[in-house]
Every structure is written in C-alpha cells, then in structure tokens.
Amino acid sequence: MSLAAQISPHVPLLRRFARALTGSQRAGDTYVAALLEALVADRANFPDLDDVKLALYKSFLDLWSSVDINLKADPDVPAEQARGERNLQAIAPMARQAFLLTAVEGFSPKQTAQILGIEAGKADELLEQAARDIAGQVATSVLIIEDEPLIAMDVEAMVEDLGHRVTGIARTHTEAVALFGKERPGIVLADIHLADGSSGLDAVNEILQSVEVPVIFITAYPERLLTGERPEPAYLVTKPFQPAMVSALISQALFFDESSKKAA
Structure with missing residues (x-):
C-alpha cells in the first residue's frame, strides 16, 4: 500500500x-499541506514507526518545531503584524501539544511521548503542567447552540x-443571534445542525459579522468539515465528547483570543 493511501484516512483529524x-x-x-508536500517529495521524511497515525502526527510536529518553517512570513499578512504574531505565539509550548494530543486526539501518554520524542515520564509531567495551566484559566461565559435537549443539558453541566x-x-x-445579543458571551459552543433546519x-x-468571539463547533462527523476546501471551523468537538476534549479546546480558543487582544 502506498504511503498516501496509508495516511489519507488520518489527514482530516490531523487538520483538526x-x-x-x-x-x-x-x-x-497550511502546515498540513506543507507536510504532505514534504512527504511526497521525500518519503524519508516519514518516521519509521509501526503505527502510521503516530508517525503522521510526529512528522507534523517535527515540521511545526522547525523554526525556519514556523516563522516563514505569510505574503498576505502585513510585515509588522506578522512579526507581532510570531513574537507573541512563537512555537506552541510542549505542554499544550501534549494536552491536545491526549485530550483531543485520544493518544495515550505513552503514544504522546513517542510523537513528541520524549520520555514517557516527561509526557506525564507535561500533562500535569497543562492541567495546572488550564485550571488557572480565567472562567468565562458560554452560549450553547444545540437543538437536542439532552445533549444541551450535558454540555451545560x-x-x-x-x-x-x-x-x-x-x-x-x-x-x-437573539441570545448572543442579550449578553455577549466569552465563547460559543455550537452544533452544526439546528432545530429549524438551518x-x-x-x-x-451572522454573529461574527458584528463582533469577534471564539467559537467551538460540535459535530458527529468532523471529517465532513475538515477538507480544507472552504471556510471551516478552527475548533471542533467530536460527538460523543469527553470533558477533557471540551476543556482542552475551550482553553486553546481562549488562549488565542487573549493573545490577539494583547497584540492589538
């Protein structure tokens, strides 16, 4: 089986x-596209691991950790703004990488250690650090957009x-739209399909036309929204969801929201 055929089923979730x-x-x-181009150009860039999915994520983070690529200027972004964003975010802290790999992508701490190229004990330390950081996250207000009553209650709790x-x-x-207008929340959790068929x-x-706010979408079929072919959500919670996944993405979304405010 070709490398393309082996990694293809995992690409949508790598986009997430x-x-x-x-x-x-x-x-x-953009980073996923760069990775795929690199693998097409030279398969030797792909780690020699038994688990193709682990190898794919490891390849991605190896690419992400490359300073030359990570700091490459975006031609569509003004130079001053680009420099500010790079200085602010630089390379994502290892603790956030570890937490996203476990809480969102479902890797075990041992697998996470393999992907990050660290000892298993170090992965446990990073996850503990991430938990402390998230616990210290300032609480915010949340608008839930969900048409299934039981799911809405679960999300609320x-x-x-x-x-x-x-x-x-x-x-x-x-x-x-009406509820958002009454009290602007700090973040929105939204289902894809609503009761009125919209x-x-x-x-x-429509909400984002008037104000910027972090949004996390909830869907049972994330791969349908992860094609990279149209404007799509940056944050997706997959049904059935776990509290750790919701916590990880809320923390991540708020992190970037606060970062953008500080850079403004």
Missing part, C-alpha cells in the same frame, strides 16, 4: 489538531463543571 494548535483554519491547513457560566441555550438560528455555521457567521 493543526487548527487547534495554531488557532486558525488557514494556518493549520460539563461547561459549568469546568468553572464557566452558561448565558443561554439556543435551539435555532434566530434564538442564537446551520449552526450560518448562525455563528
């Missing part, structure tokens, strides 16, 4: 990881257990 790591669809997809406050639960596009993407896009 890359977007969460970088904080945007564009940046994440989970968010509150994480220390955040729910401003409201919307079941339709119209309700979502898309959660459409509701969020």
Whole structure:
C-alpha cells in the first residue's frame, strides 16, 4: 500500500489538531499541506514507526518545531503584524501539544511521548503542567447552540463543571443571534445542525459579522468539515465528547483570543 493511501484516512483529524494548535483554519491547513508536500517529495521524511497515525502526527510536529518553517512570513499578512504574531505565539509550548494530543486526539501518554520524542515520564509531567495551566484559566461565559435537549443539558453541566457560566441555550438560528445579543458571551459552543433546519455555521457567521468571539463547533462527523476546501471551523468537538476534549479546546480558543487582544 502506498504511503498516501496509508495516511489519507488520518489527514482530516490531523487538520483538526493543526487548527487547534495554531488557532486558525488557514494556518493549520497550511502546515498540513506543507507536510504532505514534504512527504511526497521525500518519503524519508516519514518516521519509521509501526503505527502510521503516530508517525503522521510526529512528522507534523517535527515540521511545526522547525523554526525556519514556523516563522516563514505569510505574503498576505502585513510585515509588522506578522512579526507581532510570531513574537507573541512563537512555537506552541510542549505542554499544550501534549494536552491536545491526549485530550483531543485520544493518544495515550505513552503514544504522546513517542510523537513528541520524549520520555514517557516527561509526557506525564507535561500533562500535569497543562492541567495546572488550564485550571488557572480565567472562567468565562458560554452560549450553547444545540437543538437536542439532552445533549444541551450535558454540555451545560460539563461547561459549568469546568468553572464557566452558561448565558443561554439556543435551539435555532434566530434564538442564537437573539441570545448572543442579550449578553455577549466569552465563547460559543455550537452544533452544526439546528432545530429549524438551518446551520449552526450560518448562525455563528451572522454573529461574527458584528463582533469577534471564539467559537467551538460540535459535530458527529468532523471529517465532513475538515477538507480544507472552504471556510471551516478552527475548533471542533467530536460527538460523543469527553470533558477533557471540551476543556482542552475551550482553553486553546481562549488562549488565542487573549493573545490577539494583547497584540492589538
């Protein structure tokens, strides 16, 4: 089987990881495209591991950790802005990488250590550090856009257990826009399909026309939104979801939101 055929099933979820790591669809997809181009040019760039998925993620983070590539200027971004963003974010801390690999991508601490090229004990230390950092994250307010009552209740309970406050639960596009207008939340958790037949993407896009706010989408079919062929979410929670995944993505989204405010 060709290398392309082996890694193809894992590319959509690698896009999710890359977007969460970088904080945007564009940046994440750019790194994934760069990786795929590198592997096409020279298969020797692919680690010799028994697990193809582990090798793919390791290849990605090896690329991400390359200063020359990570700091490459984006021709569409003004030079001053690009320098500010690079100085602010630089290379993602290892603790955030480890936490995203375990909480979002589902790798074990041992597998995470393999991907990061560190000892297993060091991976445990990084995960403990990430947990401390997230625990210290300032609590925020959350708008939930979800048309299934039981799922909405589960999400609400989970968010509150994480220390955040729910401003409201919307079941339709119209309700979502109205609730957001009443009390601007610090972050939005949105389902893709809503009760009125509309898309959660459409509701969020209308909200984002007037104000910037971090958004995490909830879907049972993440691969359908991870093609890289159109504007897509940077943060995706896969159903059925775990509290650790929600916690990881909320923390990551808030991190980049706070970073952008400091850079402004």
